[in-house]
Amino acid sequence: MGTIRFFIDGREITVTEGETILEAASKNGIYIPHVCHHPDLKPAGMCRVCVVEADGLLVPACRAPAAAGMVVKTGGNLVNKMQRLAVELLATNHHDDCLACGKNNACKLQEVAQYVGVDKQRLTRFQAQELRPVDDSNPFISRDYNKCILCGICVRACNEITCIEAIDYAFRGYAAKISTLSDKPLQDSKCTSCGECMVRCPVGALLPKGGVQAAYEVKTVCPYCGCGCGVYLSVREGKIVGVRGDRESKVNEGELCVKGRFGYSFVNHAERLTAPLIKRNGRFEEASWDEALDLVANKFREIQAEYGPESLGGLSSARVTNEDNYLFQKLLRSLGSNSIDHCARL
Amino acid sequence: MVGLATTTGSGAMTNPISDIENCQAIFVIGSNPTENHPIIGYRMQRAVKKGAKLIVADPRRIPLAEIADVHLQCRPGTDVALLNGMMHVILRYGLENKEFIAERTNGFAQLKEFIMEGYGVESVAAITGVPAAAIERAARLYATADTAGIFYCMGVTQHTCGTENVLALTNLAMVTGNFGKPHAGVNPLRGQNNVQGACDMGCLPHVLPGYQPIHSDGTTYWQRMAGQAEADATDIISALEFDYYGKTPQSVPANKVSDHLRAKFSRAWGVELSDVPGRTINDMFHPNPRRWCKALYVVGENPVLSSPDSEHVRAALTALDFLVVQDIFLTETAELADVVLPATSFAEKEGTFINTERRVQRVRRAIPPTGQSKADWEIVQALAKRLNLPWHHQSPQEIWDEVRQLSPHYFGGMTYERLDRQGLQWPCPTEDHPGTPIMHRRSWRGETDKFACGIGQFSTVDYRPLATEKPDEEYPFVLTTARKLYHYHTRTMTGKVEGLNELLNEERMQINPKDAQRLGIGANDTVRVSSARGSVKTRVAITDQVPEGTVCMSFHFAESPANVLADPAICSMSVISELKVSAVNIRKSKRQV
Numbered sequence: 011m012g013t014i015r016f017f018i019d020g021r022e023i024t025v026t027e028g029e030t031i032l033e034a035a036s037k038n039g040i041y042i043p044h045v046c047h048h049p050d051l052k053p054a055g056m057c058r059v060c061v062v063e064a065d066g067l068l069v070p071a072c073r074a075p076a077a078a079g080m081v082v083k084t085g086g087n088l089v090n091k092m093q094r095l096a097v098e099l100l101a102t103n104h105h106d107d108c109l110a111c112g113k114n115n116a117c118k119l120q121e122v123a124q125y126v127g128v129d130k131q132r133l134t135r136f137q138a139q140e141l142r143p144v145d146d147s148n149p150f151i152s153r154d155y156n157k158c159i160l161c162g163i164c165v166r167a168c169n170e171i172t173c174i175e176a177i178d179y180a181f182r183g184y185a186a187k188i189s190t191l192s193d194k195p196l197q198d199s200k201c202t203s204c205g206e207c208m209v210r211c212p213v214g215a216l217l218p219k220g221g222v223q224a225a226y227e228v229k230t231v232c233p234y235c236g237c238g239c240g241v242y243l244s245v246r247e248g249k250i251v252g253v254r255g256d257r258e259s260k261v262n263e264g265e266l267c268v269k270g271r272f273g274y275s276f277v278n279h280a281e282r283l284t285a286p287l288i289k290r291n292g293r294f295e296e297a298s299w300d301e302a303l304d305l306v307a308n309k310f311r312e313i314q315a316e317y318g319p320e321s322l323g324g325l326s327s328a329r330v331t332n333e334d335n336y337l338f339q340k341l342l343r344s345l346g347s348n349s350i351d352h353c354a355r356l
Numbered sequence: 357m358v359g360l361a362t363t364t365g366s367g368a369m370t371n372p373i374s375d376i377e378n379c380q381a382i383f384v385i386g387s388n389p390t391e392n393h394p395i396i397g398y399r400m401q402r403a404v405k406k407g408a409k410l411i412v413a414d415p416r417r418i419p420l421a422e423i424a425d426v427h428l429q430c431r432p433g434t435d436v437a438l439l440n441g442m443m444h445v446i447l448r449y450g451l452e453n454k455e456f457i458a459e460r461t462n463g464f465a466q467l468k469e470f471i472m473e474g475y476g477v478e479s480v481a482a483i484t485g486v487p488a489a490a491i492e493r494a495a496r497l498y499a500t501a502d503t504a505g506i507f508y509c510m511g512v513t514q515h516t517c518g519t520e521n522v523l524a525l526t527n528l529a530m531v532t533g534n535f536g537k538p539h540a541g542v543n544p545l546r547g548q549n550n551v552q553g554a555c556d557m558g559c560l561p562h563v564l565p566g567y568q569p570i571h572s573d574g575t576t577y578w579q580r581m582a583g584q585a586e587a588d589a590t591d592i593i594s595a596l597e598f599d600y601y602g603k604t605p606q607s608v609p610a611n612k613v614s615d616h617l618r619a620k621f622s623r624a625w626g627v628e629l630s631d632v633p634g635r636t637i638n639d640m641f642h643p644n645p646r647r648w649c650k651a652l653y654v655v656g657e658n659p660v661l662s663s664p665d666s667e668h669v670r671a672a673l674t675a676l677d678f679l680v681v682q683d684i685f686l687t688e689t690a691e692l693a694d695v696v697l698p699a700t701s702f703a704e705k706e707g708t709f710i711n712t713e714r715r716v717q718r719v720r721r722a723i724p725p726t727g728q729s730k731a732d733w734e735i736v737q738a739l740a741k742r743l744n745l746p747w748h749h750q751s752p753q754e755i756w757d758e759v760r761q762l763s764p765h766y767f768g769g770m771t772y773e774r775l776d777r778q779g780l781q782w783p784c785p786t787e788d789h790p791g792t793p794i795m796h797r798r799s800w801r802g803e804t805d806k807f808a809c810g811i812g813q814f815s816t817v818d819y820r821p822l823a824t825e826k827p828d829e830e831y832p833f834v835l836t837t838a839r840k841l842y843h844y845h846t847r848t849m850t851g852k853v854e855g856l857n858e859l860l861n862e863e864r865m866q867i868n869p870k871d872a873q874r875l876g877i878g879a880n881d882t883v884r885v886s887s888a889r890g891s892v893k894t895r896v897a898i899t900d901q902v903p904e905g906t907v908c909m910s911f912h913f914a915e916s917p918a919n920v921l922a923d924p925a926i927c928s929m930s931v932i933s934e935l936k937v938s939a940v941n942i943r944k945s946k947r948q949v
Contacts, residue, residue, distance in 0.1 A: 149854065149855030149856075149859060150855050170402075171398060171402075172398050172401075173398060173401030173402060173405065202394070202841055203855075203859060204394065228720050228721070228722035229720060230703070230718070230720045230722065231549070231702075231709050231711075231718070231719050232549065233702040233703075233849070234548075234549060234844050234849075235392060235393050235394075235547060235548065235549065236545060236546030236711055236712035237373065237393050237395045237396060237711060237712060238549060238709055238711025238713075238715060238717055239395055240778075243722040243723075245722050245723055248723050248724060250703055250722065258778065259778065260372070260373075260374055260715075260778050261374075261395065261715065263374075265395055265398060266395070267394030268394075268841065268842060268856070268859070269842070269844060269850060269856065270394075272853070272855055272856070273849065273850055273856055274703070274853070275853045276684075276685075276848075276849045276850070276851075277702075277703045277704075277723070277726075278723075279685075279852040281685055281852065282684055282701075282726045282729070283683065283684060283685060283686060283696065283698035283699075283727070283729060284698060284726060284727020284729060285728045286695065286696065286698060286728070287693075287695065287696040287698075288694070288695050289693065289694050289695070294686075294696065299730075302695055302697060303735075303738050303739055304742065306653075306680050306695055306697075307739055307742035307743050309678045310651060310653075310743065311743065313650045313651045313677055313678060314651075316650075320630075320632060320634075320635075320649075321649055321650035322651045322653070323634075323635055323640050323651070323653070324652070324653045324655070325640070325652065325653070325654045325655065325659065326554055326655050326656075326657075327550075327554065327656025327657050327732075328548035328549070328553075328554045328656075329548060329550060329656045329702075330554075330655060330656045330699070330732045331550065331706075331707025331708055331709060331732070331733070332550065332553040332556070332557050332707060332708045332710060332756065332759065333707040333708065333733050333752040333755040333756055333759075334655070334707065334733045334736070335550070335553060335554045335557040335559050336557040336558070336565060336755055336756075336758075336759050337732075337733045337736045337740075337749065337755055338559065338653075338732070338736055339558045339559050339564075340625060340740075340747070341736050341743075341745070343564075343621075343625075343629055343630070344625055344627045344740070344745050345743065345745075347630070347634065348561050348562075348570055348630060348632060348633060348634030349561060349635035349640070349649060350558075350559050350560065350561055350634055351559065351560060351561055351637040352551075352554045352555075352559045352560075352637070
């Protein structure tokens with residue numbers, strides 16, 4: 011595919027043929043407000059916030075391909091008016107309690123409203139009268155319909171990324187909402203709680219339960235299955251408070267499953283072993299490291315002296331690091347025993 | 357692992373995970389990726405949306421079977437017959453890749469004769485219970501796709517015939533030329549985050565790190581102890597793999613390679629290494645107590661729940677003179693220990709993991725250790741010091757550099773600096789080597805395509821009907837085991853995550869609606885499942901995911917430990933337990949929970 015040249019607000023832009031106006035603009039650092047577009051998903055063109063004027067016609071920038079010589083205007087009376095209307099329509103039934111919202115400062119709606127400018131009073135007559143109940147059935151994800159702007163990113167993520175297809179649009183008018191089959195709570199649907207919808211939700215409609223902001227993040231690898239997904243652990247006050255998929259990882263490109271995204275609270279669990287234990291008279295008693303290690307070393311020595319070096323065996327773990335595993339087999343082999351195995355066979 | 361290594365010279369996933377989405381055909385056998393490897397499951401489903409053909413072979417109607425072009429619902433334990441039947445179709449219609457076979461493989465004529473004689477589709481249909489038309493369709497879809505990837509998991513390997521299953525799969529891939537190119541290959545999906553690494557680091561009784569053989573004679577510990585004649589089979593696989601990167605002096609004959617390697621490690625570690633073969637995990641818990649160790653050091657494992665015939669394992673552990681368990685929680689196994697050592701979790705230490713596609717990735721410390729817990733390597737180092745061993749490791753990075761130095765054919769070029777962002781896939785012998793996303797292809801130096809062991813070897817594998825425990829009057833059901841999306845292994849970790857317990861908090865044995873009706877079992881009933889080895893209680897889930905006569909349990913829950921029931925019979929070649937097929941009976945529990 012060749013390259014073409016076209017113009018955005020008088021600036022000449024060169025792009026690959028087939029790219030949309032929005033893609034071309036963002037690659038060249040030109041902001042066009044948009045809400046329902048997500049770079050991981052196919053363009054939908056539903057919210058109409060990204061409307062621009064291309065060769066005199068109003069088009070959604072997220073779906074309209076750039077054409078050679080095309081003249082695009084991202085502003086002007088008509089475009090501004092249309093964009094503002096689109097944003098106001100989205101905002102009308104959005105329950106805005108921004109300071110208490112988990113999405114505050116990371117909200118797409120805030121972002122476009124700030125850019126476009128809205129008048130909340132203009133459309134109050136279209137506001138729904140009652141707040142809807144929040145779906146709290148899922149242990150990890152909370153769904154607040156009052157914040158949902160029906161952009162459909164969650165539906166597309168569920169269809170296009172994970173192919174689980176647990177949710178879709180249902181009902182009409184004020185009753186319209188994103189729903190599971192038969193409008194059951196998320197918990198009783200085929201949703202697997204992977205959270206791919208949640209991480210892409212542009213507003214506070216889908217949020218992790220009990221989510222807090224991290225003090226810092228550390229890049230590492232998920233401890234569950236053999237996929238080895240790249241993750242960032244969010245940490246605050248010495249505790250893990252969240253996980254996000256590493257988009258740079260060639261394994262998962264940011265995607266995660268329910269265990270990888272939410273299954274980390276075992277790390278800070280109260281039942282973690284915190285001190286060496288020695289069994290005396292059938293009961294465990296806490297001991298110092300020196301005491302425990304001396305006991306282990308002496309016992310190994312005694313048993314090997316009596317029954318030969320091969321009487322000592324070791325089971326290593328498919329869960330600990332390479333360095334741990336390497337040193338473990340080095341220990342046993344250095345003590346004269348090759349009886350080392352692990353549960354690869356299980 | 358043994359199976360894939362025999363044929364091709366290496367026993368790991370041949371292609372990267374990122375390849376899956378653009379496969380033209382995907383053959384999933386004995387694997388349930390949407391639950392056990394969800395990220396891979398996403399990619400397979402996306403491939404199907406893009407037009408890939410999907411073939412699923414599984415006794416259960418797993419979720420992927422719902423979108424498959426063909427679902428081969430074979431009887432448990434009949435995979436070899438099924439795969440040979442597919443091979444028969446490919447050869448009968450001349451769909452094999454003649455060029456690839458001529459250039460890169462050995463033993464095709466023999467295989468063809470063997471298959472054409474014994475595995476006509478009709479007879480295979482009779483053995484497997486899969487309609488002949490479905491076998492034909494699957495074989496054609498697989499063989500006519502430009503790129504076709506095979507993906508398998510414990511459903512293939514956890515059988516007494518596990519090695520044969522893998523050999524038959526590898527035959528299919530070789531006969532169609534699906535090696536050494538993108539979006540193809542034979543891909544075992546490893547179940548645990550670092551199971552590949554534990555193997556690669558030499559936590560196996562017969563090999564040192566990097567699969568360098570510790571002895572050359574192919575005997576087991578027990579044969580050696582009994583003074584049996586040394587078998588003349590040399591560990592040619594590893595030796596050749598080693599040769600490929602030109603690191604072994606050519607003057608060393610194959611049966612002396614292990615002496616050479618042992619000497620290398622002995623020098624590096626400052627000790628004299630023993631060439632006595634080690635016990636496998638099955639020896640450690642063998643029915644004959646004379647095979648057990650006297651002392652056992654268990655790190656991060658819970659064999660009481662994860663090994664077959666749990667009661668027996670418990671007895672074997674209790675009988676030890678001394679048991680040390682090192683873990684992050686007081687597991688069922690740790691409770692039996694004399695000493696328990698507190699280890700750090702993955703979030704509290706530095707190091708590397710190796711994933712199922714051979715990618716070595718950095719693990720980093722995010723939080724300080726809990727309580728007095730220490731990293732596993734620190735504990736091992738402290739013990740080594742007390743046992744007067746002459747090594748003093750200061751950091752994971754330093755340990756890794758020793759791994760690189762002693763297994764250069766796999767890891768030589770993988771410095772921590774190079775692993776920093778995305779990791780590297782082994783083999784990566786030198787610091788200018790880019791790593792190996794796709795195995796068995798033209799090397800980075802531009803040599804011709806070849807297998808790690810030079811040339812691909814076809815094997816003739818026969819279906820053995822006796823490889824599985826047969827259901828009979830007393831035990832009329834076949835029990836197969838599986839894992840669930842919401843939990844992991846024995847729930848040491850996931851059981852401590854409240855939300856995951858909320859999503860799934862008890863065992864639900866899958867049973868077919870017709871069987872349930874016959875036994876008068878209702879949707880929320882509790883049943884007692886018994887095998888020749890033991891019995892457990894569990895609630896049921898009535899579903900046509902399992903065919904009539906087959907039931908399926910996980911081994912996640914201590915309250916319903918399926919492995920109490922499992923058959924500890926083992927695969928003769930790779931010593932994997934028969935966890936996937938046991939004969940059981942089912943009685944409705946009198947007292948409902």
